[in-house]
Amino acid sequence: RSVRVHSRRESEGVGAGWVLHADGVLGAGAGGPVPAFDLTAWPPPGAVAVRTDDAYELLHQQGYVYGPVFRGLKAVWRRGDDVFAEVELPEQAHGDAERFGLHPALLDATMHALGVGEGVTGDEPTELPFSWTDVSLHAAGARSLRVRLSPQGVNSLSLSLADQDGAPVATVGGLMFRPVSVEQLSGVGVGGGLHEVVWRPLVSAGVVEGVGVSGGVVFEVPSVGVGVGVDPVVGVRSVLGGVLDRVKGWLADEGEGVEGGGPLVVVTRGGVSVGVGDGVDVCVAPVWGLVRAAQAENPGRIVLVDVDASGGVFGDVAGVVLASGEPEVAVRGGVVLVPRLVEVPAGAGGAVDGVPGVVGDGVVLVTGGTGGLGGLVARHLVEVHGVRRLVLAGRRGSDAPGVGVLVGELEGLGAEVSVVACDVSDRGAVAGLVEGVGAGLVGVVHAAGAGDNGLVGSMDGARLDRVLGAKADGAWYLHELTRDLGLAFFVLFSSAGGSVLAAGQANYAAANVFLDALAVHRHAEGLPATSLAYGLWDVATGLTEAIDDDARLMAARGLPALAPADALRLFDAGLRSGRAALVPLAVDVPTLKAHPGALHALLRDMVPAEAAPVVRTRTKGAGPAALIARLAGLGTEDRERALLDLVRGHAAAVLGHAGAEAVPAERGFLDSGFDSLTALELRNRLGEVTGCRLAPTLIFDYPSATELATHLRQTLFGEDTPADDLSAATADELFDLLDGDMFGSEA
Template sequence: LAAAGHDHGPAFLGLTRLWRRDDEVFAEVTGPTALDAPRHALHPALLTAALQPLLAEAGPAAVPAEWRGAVLHTPGTAALRLHATRTGEDAFALAVTGPDGVPVATVESVRLRRLDGLRPADARPDRFLTLTWPETPLPADPAVSWTVAAPGIPGLAEPGAPDRPDDAEFVLLPVTSASTLLPELLAWLAGDSPARLVIVTRHAVTVAAGDVQDLAPAPVWGLVRAAQSEHPGRITLVDLDGHESSLIALPAALALDEPQVALRQGVAHVPRLVTATPADFPSEPGRSAGTVLVSGSGDLAGAAAEHLVTVLGRDRLLLVGADAELAERLRGLGADVLVAADGAADRESLAEALALLPAEHPLTGVVHVADSDVESVLTSYTPEQFTTGLRRAGDAAWNLHELTLGLDLDLFALLTPHVSGVLGGTGQGARAATGAYLDALAHHRATLGLPGVAVAWGPREEDAGSGRPGLVPAGKGQSAPLFGL
C-alpha cells in the first residue's frame, strides 16, 4: 500500500488480520490506543484502516469515489470486522460488525476509482502554486445569529445575538494561539451542538504585505484547516484586522459559504491557490564564498543540501541536526562540510555552531527543513503532545531567524514536506500548524526587508507513500525549483 501511495500515517495502521477467498475479503481492524470511538458514529481512523484491503485489491492509486446504500447500525465501535464482497469491477458490498458479531454498518456498494492515468508531473510552470486572497462580495442584508463563547472581540455589536444562546447559528471563539485553542476545540468537537464554531483570529494570515504582526496566531490557521478536513461543516475561520468596519462586516462574512475568510477594512477576502509567476519566487542566489546552514534531517534536508552543492555551487555547508551519512555523501560531491549534532531548537548550541564559522567563509544562507512527528487525528492526541511538537519546530525556525538578523544573507528558505499548512488534511494538525507558522515567519521577514521564502511540498515520486489523496507526485529531479533557491 505504501509503495502505491497509500501511506496514511501511524494513526491509521489499524489493520491487524486479513484473509481473501475468491471475490471476498475479510479483515479485522482496531483503533489506536488513544482512540475515543464514542465521539464518532464511525471513527475516521477505523474507517480508513477498514478500507485499506479494498485499495490493495483494486491496485495502485485507487481511492473510494462512490458510496451507495450506507447504513450505520451501531455507533461508537472501537474495533471492526470487515466482510467485503466484490460486486463488479472495483466495486464492493460491505458488511461491518464489531468483534462480537453485532452489526456496525452495511454498504450496498462502494466503488473505487483508479488514478493510474495520473503520472508524476513534469516541472512545468503551472506545477507551482501560491496562495492569494482575492476580494469576494458580501451579502447586503445577512440574516444570521451568533453568540460569543468568550470575551476578546472588543467592539463587536450584539444585534445578531439570539434570544437564547443555544439557538445561535454561529458560536464565535476569539483565539490568540494554537496551544490555548486545542483544548477548547476538542471539547467543541466532542459535543453535538448544531451551531458552527467560528474561530476568530487577528492578523494571523497575510492578505497584504505587513499583515502578520504577531506569529503566535498563525499556527491556529494550520491547526483549524486540519480540523476542517476531519470535521467538515463544523468550523469556520475568520481573521480580522482591528478595523471597526471589519467588525461591522463580520455577520455578512458568516453568511458566506466559505470555510475561511479574512476581513480587511470591511472587505472580505478568501484564500485561493493560483499558478505562481516568476515574481513569486526570489531571485536565484549566486555562487558565494560564504557558508549555507542546512537545518533538519530526513530526505528533504538531504535533497536541499545536494541541490545547493550540485546545482547552485554553494559547496560550503554547515549541517545542523543532520546525520553523519549525509555529511559524507556531500563531501563525496566535493563539498566542505561542518556538522553540528544538536538541532536548531537548542539556541545555545546553534549560537556556538555559528561562532565556529571562519571569517573568510561567513554565513550567507539558511535552509531550514521543519516537520512534526505527531501524525494523528485531533481527538487522538493530547494538547501537551501538540504543544511540544509545535514548540520544537517553531523554536528552531525562530532561533535561526533571530541569530542571523545581523548577518548579510542572500537566502533564507523554510521548507516543509507537507502541504497541510495550506490544504489541511486528516491527521495533519501538528504538521499543518508548523507549516502555517513557517509561512508567517517568511512573511514577517519580508516585512523587515529580509530574504525569506516558505515552500510546502506536495508528494514527490522519490518519497513513495508520502503523498496526500488528490495530489500527483512530482517526478524525480523535478522538485529543485520548489526550493525557491
C-alpha cells in the same frame, strides 16, 4: 468546423511550445437519426461469457495502468467476431457523470473488453486509440453502458453504446488503434507546480451590516503580537493551548445548547496576511493550522475568520460569512475575502539562475541536513548552485544513519562539509551553531522537523510542544540569531500539512503555518525569506517512512507525491520568485473533479464549474434523501447488504483499490491498511452520503465493514423499525420520521 486541441503547462510560460493532442472536424447533426441497433436483449443471445475477474491484472501486463475510477469493466461476452461488454462508473464517480456528455472513464472502459478473454496472455503490445470517425452522441450523462464492439478491418472497429435499458447513447463508426512504446509515454504525468494563496472578494463592503451570528458561537482568539517583552516561542504556545482547549471542548459536547447545531466561529486578528502591506502575528497565525486540522476532521463544525488587526468587527458580516459555506475567510475594511490556491506563473518575480545573492566561498547551513529532504537539498545546492561550504546540522549529528555516505558524496563533488549535532529547539544550541559558523554564513535552509500525528481530540500541550520545537522554535531562533548577518537567502521547509492536508496533524499544521507567517514577517522587515509549503515528496524520510502507502493515498486524493527532481526544481523556482510563502504541490485536477464533495476550499479554483449537458439519460436520485428512500423500501437483510456494499465501496475508494471486493467484509479496517487520516476520510464520505453526523473514531468503534454497516442501519432506521413501515413513505415523510439532527442543512 475544424478543431484542434493543444496544451502546455501554465508554469512553462508564454515562450514554451504547444503540444498537439488531437485534431478533428465537428458537424451539426452529422450523426443523422438515432441508430437502430438493438441491445435491449441482455446478455446478448448466443454470446459466450468471458472471464473478467483478472481483467485489470491482464491489462496491467499489457501496459495499461488504470486508477479506481477507470476500472469500470463488469462483464464481457463474445459472439463470433463481436465483443459485448457491460461497463459502469464506480459509485464515487456517479455524481460526476452528468457533467459530461459521456464520462471519459466510462468511454475508456468500453475498450477494456478487448484486453481479456481466451488467448490473451498479457504479453500483447500496448495499443492506444488513434483515429475516431463518425462519432455521435445521442444521450448524455450515462453512468453505465451496454457495448458492442465490431471489427472493421485491420486495427479498426465500430462501437455501439446503449444505456441500461438498451436505448442508444452513442455510436462510433470507426476507431483505429496504434501501438505505443514506453519511450513515447515518458514524461507524461503530474510534475507539480509552484502555487500561492490569493484572497478573492466574496462580498463588497457594506452589503450586510448589524447581522448577528445565527446558530453559532464566536470564540475570539486573544492577540499576542511580536514586540518588546513578547517571546513568540512562549506566546504561540499560550495562544494555541487556549484554542485547542476551546475546540476540544466544543467538539466533545457537539455544540450542545446551540440553536440549529451551528458552527464554532474562531475569530483571529492578524492571523493571516491577505496581501502586500498586510501584517501577520506569528503567535496567532498557527491557530489557522490547528483549526484547519479540526475542520478537516469535523466537516462543517468550525469556521475560521480573520479580522483587521486594527479593530475590524466580525459581527457586521457574520450573516454573509455563515451563509457562504466557506470554511475560512478574512474581513478587511468590511469586505469578505476567501483564500484560493493558484499557480504562480513561471519567472514571476524575476528569473535569476542560482540561489539569490553571491554565495562564493560563503557557508550554507542546512538544518535537518543529515538525511531525508535536507540531504537531498544539500546535494542540489552543491551540484546545481555551486555551493562549496556546507554545515549540516541534525539532532544526531555524525551518528545519523547514512550521514557518512552523504558526506562522501558531497566531498566527491568538491564541497567542504561539516556535520554538527544540534537540537534546534534549544536556543543555546542554535546560538552555538551560528557562532561556530561565524561571519561566513550566507544562507540558511531550515528543513528540520518532527511529527506526532493524531486526531485533534488527542492533542495536548505536550504533543504541541514536541512538534513546535524542531520547526517553529528552531525557525525563530535562526531568524533572531542571523538577522544581522546579511544573509543571501533564508529558506523554510514548511508543508501543505498546514493547509490542504491538515487532517490528523493539528500540531504539525500549526508549526508549518508558523513558518509561513515568519517568512511574511521577515519580508516586512526587509529580510530575505522563502517558506515552501511542500506536498508529499516521493522519497522516504523520518516523517514518511511508509512512502508507498502515503503516495498511493495522496494520489487517490488528487495530490500525488512530488518526484525529488520536480521538488528541487520548485525549490529553485521558489527562490527566484521573491515571494515569501509558496506551496510547491502536484495537483491532479481530473482526480479532484472526480470527488467534488471532498474538495478542500483552497483548491476550488483548481476545478472550475462546467456547464451541464442538456440531454440526459435517466438516472436514479442522489444524495442522503434518495439513499434513505431506497433503503427504506428494502427488507432487513437487503438493507444491510446494500449498506455493506456502500461501506466497502467507499473504503476501497479511500484506499485507492479498484473495487469493493478488495475490502473483506469481516476483516478489520486497520488490517486492511487504514490509519487515522484514511479513517477520517471514510467517516467524511459516509457522513456526506448518508447525511449522518458520525464520530471521528468511527472505524475504531466499528472496526470492520460488517459492524459499520450494522451501525449505519441502526443510526438511520433504529433497532426494530420494520421495513414495511417505511417502504411506501416519501422522502419528505422519511425526514419527518428520522431524527433531524442527523442531517445537514443541504439534506
